[in-house]
Amino acid sequence: MTLLTPEDFEPWVGRKVRVGTVPEPVEVMLGRIHRRNVIAGFDVRAPFSLYFESALDTYLIDGTYEFDCGKGGPHAICVTQLQPQPDRRIYEAVFA
Numbered sequence: 001m002t003l004l005t006p007e008d009f010e011p012w013v014g015r016k017v018r019v020g021t022v023p024e025p026v027e028v029m030l031g032r033i034h035r036r037n038v039i040a041g042f043d044v045r046a047p048f049s050l051y052f053e054s055a056l057d058t059y060l061i062d063g064t065y066e067f068d069c070g071k072g073g074p075h076a077i078c079v080t081q082l083q084p085q086p087d088r089r090i091y092e093a094v095f096a
Contacts, residue, residue, distance in 0.1 A: 020066035028052040
């Protein structure tokens with residue numbers, strides 16, 4: 001299994017991606033990638049986060065979903081909802 005990197009997702013920034021939800025898939029946009037500093041001796045890869053955005057009426061509970069984005073997808077990605085904005089929801093996926 002290949003570890004995903006921020007570069008695998010860069011082509012998708014600003015694009016909508018399909019999320020496998022029930023009863024039907026929804027779309028969210030990959031808003032940005034945030035790279036974090038490597039902790040020498042602890043990190044297998046450079047840690048990073050993906051931030052997805054959706055309309056207020058698209059609600060994902062915290063959990064793992066199949067995201068059709070990035071190299072070789074779809075990928076099982078665990079997201080957590082952050083504080084919603086007045087016009088959209090924000091979800092974070094942390095890769096360590």
